[in-house]
Amino acid sequence: MQSKDIDVEQVxxxxxxxxxxxxxxxxxxxxxxRPAAPNLSFIYPPYSKSLAVxxxxxxxxxEIESEFELGTRRRALGSLAVSVKKLTRSLTRxxxxxxxxxxxxxNMLVTRTLFDLANNLEAxxxxxxxxxxxxxxxxxxxxxxxxxxxxxxxx
Amino acid sequence: xxxxxxxxxxxxVLTWNGLEVxxxxxxxxxxxxxxxxxxxxxxxxxxxxxxxxxxxxxxGVRLIANDENLGFVRGNNVxxxxxxxxxxxxxxxxxxxxGDWLERMQELAYSADDIGLVGCRLVNADxxxxxxxxxxxxxxxxxxxxxxxxxxxxxxxxxxxVEGVIAACVYIKRAVIDKIGGLDTDYFSYFEDxxxxxxxxxxxxxxxxxxxxxxxxxxxxxxxxxxxDFSGTFRKSxxxxxxxxxxxxxxxxxxxxxxxxxxxGRGLYxxxxxxxxxSLDRAGVDVNLGFLEGAERAELDDFRINDMxxxxxxxxxxxxxxxxxxxxxxxxxxxxxxxxxTPCDRFDEAAVKEINALxxxxxxxxxxKKAALASGVKRDIQVMPLGVDxxxxxxxxxxxQLSGRFAFLAxxxxxxxxxxxxxxxxxxxxxxxxxxxVLVMNVxxxxxxxxxxxxxxxxxxxxSAEVEEAVEALSLPMDRAPVVFVVDHEIAPYQxxxxxxxxxxxxxxxxxxxxxxxAIESLACGVPVLAIDxxxxxxxxxxxxxxGIPCDLAPAPGAAAGLEWADPSRESLRKALREAFEGSExxxxxxxxxxxxxxxxxxxxxxxxxxxxxxDAIARR
Numbered sequence: 001m002q003s004k005d006i007d008v009e010q011v012x013x014x015x016x017x018x019x020x021x022x023x024x025x026x027x028x029x030x031x032x033x034r035p036a037a038p039n040l041s042f043i044y045p046p047y048s049k050s051l052a053v054x055x056x057x058x059x060x061x062x063e064i065e066s067e068f069e070l071g072t073r074r075r076a077l078g079s080l081a082v083s084v085k086k087l088t089r090s091l092t093r094x095x096x097x098x099x100x101x102x103x104x105x106x107n108m109l110v111t112r113t114l115f116d117l118a119n120n121l122e123a124x125x126x127x128x129x130x131x132x133x134x135x136x137x138x139x140x141x142x143x144x145x146x147x148x149x150x151x152x153x154x155x
Numbered sequence: 156x157x158x159x160x161x162x163x164x165x166x167x168v169l170t171w172n173g174l175e176v177x178x179x180x181x182x183x184x185x186x187x188x189x190x191x192x193x194x195x196x197x198x199x200x201x202x203x204x205x206x207x208x209x210x211x212x213x214x215g216v217r218l219i220a221n222d223e224n225l226g227f228v229r230g231n232n233v234x235x236x237x238x239x240x241x242x243x244x245x246x247x248x249x250x251x252x253x254g255d256w257l258e259r260m261q262e263l264a265y266s267a268d269d270i271g272l273v274g275c276r277l278v279n280a281d282x283x284x285x286x287x288x289x290x291x292x293x294x295x296x297x298x299x300x301x302x303x304x305x306x307x308x309x310x311x312x313x314x315x316x317v318e319g320v321i322a323a324c325v326y327i328k329r330a331v332i333d334k335i336g337g338l339d340t341d342y343f344s345y346f347e348d349x350x351x352x353x354x355x356x357x358x359x360x361x362x363x364x365x366x367x368x369x370x371x372x373x374x375x376x377x378x379x380x381x382x383x384d385f386s387g388t389f390r391k392s393x394x395x396x397x398x399x400x401x402x403x404x405x406x407x408x409x410x411x412x413x414x415x416x417x418x419x420g421r422g423l424y425x426x427x428x429x430x431x432x433x434s435l436d437r438a439g440v441d442v443n444l445g446f447l448e449g450a451e452r453a454e455l456d457d458f459r460i461n462d463m464x465x466x467x468x469x470x471x472x473x474x475x476x477x478x479x480x481x482x483x484x485x486x487x488x489x490x491x492x493x494x495x496x497t498p499c500d501r502f503d504e505a506a507v508k509e510i511n512a513l514x515x516x517x518x519x520x521x522x523x524k525k526a527a528l529a530s531g532v533k534r535d536i537q538v539m540p541l542g543v544d545x546x547x548x549x550x551x552x553x554x555x556q557l558s559g560r561f562a563f564l565a566x567x568x569x570x571x572x573x574x575x576x577x578x579x580x581x582x583x584x585x586x587x588x589x590x591x592x593v594l595v596m597n598v599x600x601x602x603x604x605x606x607x608x609x610x611x612x613x614x615x616x617x618x619s620a621e622v623e624e625a626v627e628a629l630s631l632p633m634d635r636a637p638v639v640f641v642v643d644h645e646i647a648p649y650q651x652x653x654x655x656x657x658x659x660x661x662x663x664x665x666x667x668x669x670x671x672x673x674a675i676e677s678l679a680c681g682v683p684v685l686a687i688d689x690x691x692x693x694x695x696x697x698x699x700x701x702x703g704i705p706c707d708l709a710p711a712p713g714a715a716a717g718l719e720w721a722d723p724s725r726e727s728l729r730k731a732l733r734e735a736f737e738g739s740e741x742x743x744x745x746x747x748x749x750x751x752x753x754x755x756x757x758x759x760x761x762x763x764x765x766x767x768x769x770x771d772a773i774a775r776r
Binding site (some may be wrong): 005006007008009011012013014015016018019022039040041042043044045053056057060 | 593626634637
């Protein structure tokens with residue numbers, strides 16, 4: 001999963017496709033509630049899209065929060081509605097907060113695990129690359145030795 | 156192309172087995188060469204695979220069959236001795252793909268009396284550019300080729316003088332042979348071509364690379380097919396070369412310098428340093444490297460710069476510190492030069508204090524000079540502008556333009572230093588979905604990640620969704636012209652010109668007073684530019700090829716109190732985008748007109764020449 005340079009030809013091909021059929025990552029998350037702007041497209045590097053970008057999204061969203069700001073769309077009785085919500089929240093806090101805490105803890109552990117796995121995967125990939133390189137070098141040396149023996153008539 | 160006067164040429168093809176590649180070489184040579192007066196002379200070095208018999212059966216090919224393998228050098232010399240006019244040495248693992256190759260090389264060879272040898276661009280079997288001249292980095296003396304291995308985007312398309320060319324395809328004028336003879340027989344193979352170019356230079360003949368000719372080179376097919384001891388032969392030849400040229404090559408440097416900066420990264424300092432160091436070396440400046448941060452022990456990919464790193468430290472040289480002001484305290488030479496710029500309208504007090512502790516200051520533009528003077532810099536100030544590499548930024552660089560749609564391109568990092576959100580809002584406000592226009596945002600996520608420790612710990616690059624989340628929060632309208640975000644793509648830096656050429660207008664949305672080289676590189680490619688009218692950009696704005704976006708000034712986040720940078724309004728951006736869209740044809744023509752001047756007046760070689768002049772003046776004190 002090493003980063004590598006990308007050719008402009010490849011990028012412009014992607015841009016062409018994106019103009020024809022816009023796509024975003026977040027649209028997958030929110031497609032029911034918030035349709036993405038159809039004129040916007042996000043192109044990610046081919047080596048990152050499936051894992052790194054999603055990991056980044058996970059890391060941004062694991063920390064769920066129950067104490068968000070309360071509001072209302074009602075003009076009339078709006079402040080009353082907010083007060084009722086605040087009262088409800090304070091009355092249910094004893095039940096909600098421990099659950100939120102558990103979910104946060106779980107999310108944190110899952111996120112950490114995912115990153116550990118990704119880093120382990122990368123380390124393994126590097127190790128495999130190094131071993132392949134080592135093996136190729138060894139095989140080349142063996143072949144060169146055999147060729148020399150043949151050329152010297154000792155084979 | 157037709158030559159006014161075609162001189163006779165012998166194309167010498169040396170063979171030693173490898174019948175199949177030889178067949179391919181001769182077939183393409185005979186079929187594709189349009190030159191009216193050439194002969195093909197095959198010198199066979201004792202092949203045992205039927206090559207001499209096959210060559211003898213080909214009409215119009217002269218064969219000289221040696222009884223044994225004389226090696227590359229003596230084999231070619233047999234051919235040179237058997238010819239009477241100019242010669243071309245052509246490897247049997249090459250393939251001719253261009254009908255006028257020989258005319259073009261001959262025309263360049265005779266365009267000046269002091270041009271003696273002409274090489275050409277060589278692409279490998281995959282079509283990647285592997286050769287456009289050679290250079291000899293010191294102290295390793297391990298010869299290298301321009302550009303090494305890059306996708307062919309028509310870089311090095313101009314004819315240009317070079318240190319050397321390889322003998323896989325080289326045109327040699329008879330006048331050179333008459334003066335210095337054939338290849339040096341102290342070499343068996345390898346280094347003989349560099350040696351020959353240096354010898355020709357000593358005799359008063361330059362070596363050029365013909366940018367208009369490309370030949371396919373299958374590379375080492377002969378040695379591979381013949382199981383030759385590549386490394387052993389290479390080492391022996393290098394020893395011979397060192398015994399002849401080590402001292403003369405070391406003596407080519409007439410100035411000295413220690414360069415402290417960021418090297419081989421992707422930021423502005425690194426990219427400018429990489430280009431400048433090459434140009435300084437070509438200008439005869441012996442540079443050794445210091446680093447402003449890290450990398451001291453790293454092995455660098457660039458052979459020439461790696462060699463500079465391995466030269467011994469020398470505190471008696473002038474030192475240039477090219478980096479942020481906070482790192483100038485690293486200076487420890489006998490004469491220390493700060494090469495700096497400010498992103499704001501002035502330098503902050505701490506920076507001025509550091510600059511004034513040094514002996515001299517170089518800045519990147521007249522704007523920066525005024526800012527330095529206004530901030531209280533007391534040292535001698537020289538303007539050393541950032542440059543452009545004309546081999547990679549010119550109107551012939553490969554383009555991948557979108558068909559039927561006008562493309563704005565903006566390169567930026569998502570953060571306060573760029574007017575990214577304002578540009579997006581202006582574009583989507585201004586252009587409807589029916590208009591054939593697109594904004595391509597080539598955007599990098601912020602380096603300083605705020606998402607938490609885990610995100611910053613990840614070793615995987617190109618993985619930030621921060622830009623997408625930030626754009627989503629802007630709640631842009633849905634029914635407008637398209638915007639495509641190219642996020643965190645590590646586009647090969649040498650292909651930047653190709654990216655600019657794929658756009659109809661390059662937008663420079665930097666709020667900084669030194670936005671770097673995007674504008675000048677785009678102009679060198681003949682692409683119109685739209686830039687915020689502030690700082691170094693203002694000096695390039697001419698109202699036609701490069702148009703300015705009016706702006707106010709606003710406090711720069713994170714900078715010292717009172718320092719400001721550009722703050723373009725949405726309205727001014729809208730107006731500028733609309734004008735660029737509607738006046739695109741005129742702007743394109745003007746940009747093409749401006750291209751040549753930019754490429755030659757603002758080349759890195761020209762900047763290096765200015766620097767060398769200054770270094771020589773310092774040395775004379």
